[in-house]
Amino acid sequence: MTTANQMAVERYRNNFLKEVEANVEEGHMVKMCMQCGVCAGSCPLGPHWTHSPQKIFMMIRAGKRDEVLGSDSMFMCTSCYNCMVRCPRQLPITHIMHGLANYAHRLGLAPKGQPTRDFATLFWNNAIKKGRVNELMLTLRHYFRNGLVSGIKEALGMQSVGLGLFMAKRLNPMEIFGGHGVKDLKGFHAIIAKAKEIEDRKKGFTA
C-alpha cells in the first residue's frame, strides 16, 4: 500500500495530476476542466459534502493529494449524472468521481467510517461470497454494523417492511444459513481473482 502511497507528491504542480491520469478511470480528462462551476451547481448532493467536483479537479491540479484522496466527496456521489450531462467541457465527471473513490479506497486513504464506503464494502464482500447477493445477510450485517443493541433497534424499526417482503416472497429467512450460490462457485471465484490480479497489475498495486 504505502509503496503506491509513497509515490506521493513532493511538489505543488503536475505530479498528482499525472498520478491521477495514470491510475484513475478517465483521469486524463481532469486537465480539461475549465472551472466553470456548472457541476458544483448541478449536484443534488452539493450541500452535503466537502468538495464539489469542480474543487476536486482544481485540487488535483494544485497537487493536493492528501486532501483529495481523503475527501468524502467521491463517496457521496449518487451517480445521478446531472453534472456529467451539463459539463460544457464534457468531462465524464461521475466516472471520475467513482475512479477517485476506488483509487483512494485501494490506497487505504479513503475516510474511515464513511457510511457509503462501508456499505459498498459490505455489499461487495457479500456478493462475491456466493456470486449473488444474500439480501437477508446484507441487511442484517448492515443493521448490526454498530453492535447488538442498535442493530436490534434498527431491525425492529424495519420490521413491517421485512414482513411485507417476506409475504411477497421477496425475502427468504432460510438465507440465514448461507443462501445458495451460483452454479460454478469455484469458477466464479477464479474469475474474480483473475480480474483483481489484472487490475492490480494495471494500476501498479502488485509489488
Place this chain on the structure above:
Amino acid sequence: MNAPATPVTPKYAAYICSGCGIGDAMKIGQLENIAKKEGKMAIVKSHPFLCNAEGVQTIKDDIANEQVTHVCVAACSRRAKTEAFQFDGVAMSRANLREGVLWVVAAGKEHDEVRQEMAADYVRMGCAEVKKMKQPAGNLKEASSKRVLVVGGGMSGMTAALEIAETGYEVVLVEKTGALGGMAANLWKRQPFKSPYAAAQEVGVGETAARIAANPLIKVHLNSTIAETSGAPGRFAVKVAQESGAISEESVGAIVQATGFTTYDIAKLPELGGGQPNVVDQAGLEGLAKQANGGAIKRADGKDVKSVVFVQCAGQRDTTGQHLSYCSGHCCGTSIKQAMYFKDQNPDIDTVVMYQDLRVPGMGEDFYRSAQERGVIFTKGKASKVSGGDSCNVTFKDLILDEENTIAADLVVLATGQVPNAGVDLEAWNPVVTAAEGGDEAAKAQRIVMHGSSVLKLNYRQGPDMPQFKHGFADSHFICFPYETRRTGIYAAGPVRRPMDMLQATDDATGAALKAIQAVENAAVGRAAHPRSGDLSFPTARLEGCTQCKRCTVECPFGAIDEDEKRFPKFNEERCRRCGTCMGACPVRVISFENYSVDTVGSQVKAVEIPEEDEEKPRILVLACENDAYPALDMAGLARMSYSAWVRVIPVRCLGSVNTIWITDALNSGYDGVMMMGCKKGDEYQCHFVKGSELAHYRMSKIGDTLKQMGLEPERVVTQEVAITDNARVVKLINDYVAELDKLGPSPMKGFG
C-alpha cells in the same frame, strides 16, 4: 458628372398619393386645394398608387415637359420608396401622410377631423420646405488625390497598405523604424488564425513585407515620421520627414493611422516582480523564444526553464486606479500560446497560467482546450506578490479553493497590457495652446514638446492629432463604424483605437482600408462621407453677417472649420459631414446648406396652422433626429401604435443642427410645446455626429432665460434621448408630454403669432 444646372425659374409641383389607404382615411381633394392655394404649387396632382411606374412617370414627365424644378411628394415617409421617388436634378420634399398620419392617428370616424388637420399641415409643411430648397450641385474639386497614406508599418498598417493597393489605389506607407513589421516582427509565433485553431502559427511578417516590396502601388518611407499634415480629404498635403531631416511631400486623399501600441511598462509593477531577474513580460518571453529558435527556452542567465508561471492581467483590469483599468483582450491567448512554446518543446516543463477570468475571444476557446490537452495547468487565482530571483515565488489567492498559496518557478511571465500610440491628447493640448497664446513661456515650451510627440501633426485649429477616446485610445465611432473618427478622411485601425489581438487588427485594417477608399472616391466627386455618405450639399456662410463669434468653429464635431486670415470661419467642405451643427450654433443664422437651412425648417414650423385657444387643439412641435428618432417614429407607425394627433414632426439631420430660432419661432407663433428627440449623448454616445446631441442638450439647458422672458414655463421645451429601437417608447414620450402640457394649459402666446 451629376452637377445639374438648376434652371433659372423655379417651378413647384406637389403630388399626393391616395394609395395604402391614405385616400380612404383622408380627403385628398382638400389636400390638393391646400397645396395649390396655400402651398402655391403650380402643379398639383393626386395618384392612387404614386410609387408605381405610372405614378413615378407622371412626375418625371412633368419634370421633363413642364420644367418642374421642385417636387413635394405627399405620400409615405421620406425613408420609404426612396428608389421610386428619386429625381435627379430637382429639389424634393416629402410629406409623411402614411407613417406620420394614417398609421399613427387612431382609426375611426371620431378621429377624422384631427387626422385631416394633421395631413393638411404636413402638406403645408412639405410645400413650404421645398420652396426654400435648392438642389445641391456638389462641391467639385479639380485634381482630387486618390492616394492613401498609411501611418505605421506594423501588422495593421501593412495589411491596410496591401488591401488598398490590391484594390488598385496607390499607397504611401510611413514607418518610423528601419523595417516593417512593428510589434509583430518581435514575435516567435502568433495565435492561430486558421482552423483548427489548435497550435500557434507563423507570424508571416517577412512574407507580408515582401508582398509590400513587390507591389508597385505601395511607396514605403522607412525611418520616417510625419512632419506636417494639412488639407482635407482628397487634398491632404503631407510632409514626410526622414531621420536625416530630409523632407518629402506627398499628396494623398485619405489617411489610415495604424500606429499601434506600446507595452505597459513592467517597471511599474514592482509588487509583481517587475524589474527583477527572471520576471519578464510577454514581449520579453517572445524575445527568449526567438533566441531559443525552437530549442529549449533559456532565461537571461542561460539556465533552462523547467517551470514557468504566467500571471494574467498584470497591471490590467485594475480597480485601484494605479494601472490600466481595461482588459487588453489578447494577453490570455498570448499566454496560452507562450505556455505551448514550453510544452511543445518539452512536455515535462511545468507551465501554470494563473488567471482570474480567461478571456479568449474568437476561436480562442479551441486554442485554450488545445493547451489543456497539452498539459498546461490553468489555475484560477490572483497573484499578489512575485519575488524574482533564481527561484521566483508567486504568492496568490486560489479563487476556487479560497486560500493563499505559493508556487515556485524558474521564470515568471507577466501579461501586461497595450498602451495606445495615439499621439497628443487634445484635452491636454488645448489649455497649453491657450496659455501659450496668452504669452506663457513654459506653455510655449510645452507646446513644442507636445507637438513633437504628435503622430499626424495636423495643422488643424483643433489640434495636431485626432481626438482621443477613453484611456487614450484614438477616436472611434464604435456604434456606427469603428474605424470612423472625428477627423474626416482619417481612419484609425488596430490597437491604436482599442486593445486587440493580431487577427482583430488585420480585420480592422481591412475595414479602415475600405473606408479610406470610400473617402477618396467621395471626395473626388464632392460628396459627403459617412454617415451622410453621398450627400452633395455642404454648408456655406454669408460672411457679411458673421460676427466672428467662433461658435461654429469650436462646435463643429469634425474640425471642419478653420479660420481664415481675417478670422472668419473657413469651411473645409471635404472634412464636413453635413451634420448642420454649425448651422445650429450660429447665433446670427448665416450658415446654411442648399437643401437644409434655417429657412427650410423654419418655414415648416410656420406653415402649421395653429388653432385658436378655444378650439382646445394644442400643437406640439417635435424635432426628431433623422438617424434614430425619426425611424423609431416610423416604426411606431408601422406597428400601428397611435400617438397624439396634436404633434407635428420635423426630421432634422442631427439635434446639433437645431437652431434656437426654430424653437422661439414655434413658441411665439402659439405652439404649446417643443420636444426634441435625439440620440444618446455622453461617453456612451450613439449620436451619429458624436457631439451633436450633446451640444443640443447643452444649448437647450440655456434656453430657460428666453422662455422666462416670453413668460413661458420651462416645461414647454424638452429634450429626449431616443434610440432607433425605441418605437414603443417614442409613443409614450409623446403621449406623456401631451398629457403634461394639457395640465399646463394652452400657451399664453396663442393669438399673438
